[in-house]
Amino acid sequence: MTDCANCIAASERAWHGFTTGCMVCAARRISRGPACAFAAQVGYITPEYRAELYAVAGDVHWQAMHELVRACNRGDQPTWPR
Numbered sequence: 001m002t003d004c005a006n007c008i009a010a011s012e013r014a015w016h017g018f019t020t021g022c023m024v025c026a027a028r029r030i031s032r033g034p035a036c037a038f039a040a041q042v043g044y045i046t047p048e049y050r051a052e053l054y055a056v057a058g059d060v061h062w063q064a065m066h067e068l069v070r071a072c073n074r075g076d077q078p079t080w081p082r
């Protein structure tokens with residue numbers, strides 16, 4: 001579990017807050033956006049969705065961020081190594 005107050009609140013109830021610099025918050029934000037929704041609808045990683053992943057996690061860790069976004073979509077609150 002994370003020590004981020006917004007992540008803790010989101011794990012307990014529907015929550016709207018995000019903390020800058022928290023990777024789980026970034027994943028929750030991406031998971032709620034239109035680029036992620038469209039990628040899920042079409043069934044592949046679109047250029048727009050990939051750009052969001054790259055912007056947060058970089059070209060090395062974008063796939064790990066994608067898995068974190070998917071977990072957030074499932075309602076999980078996984079931890080992210082800091």
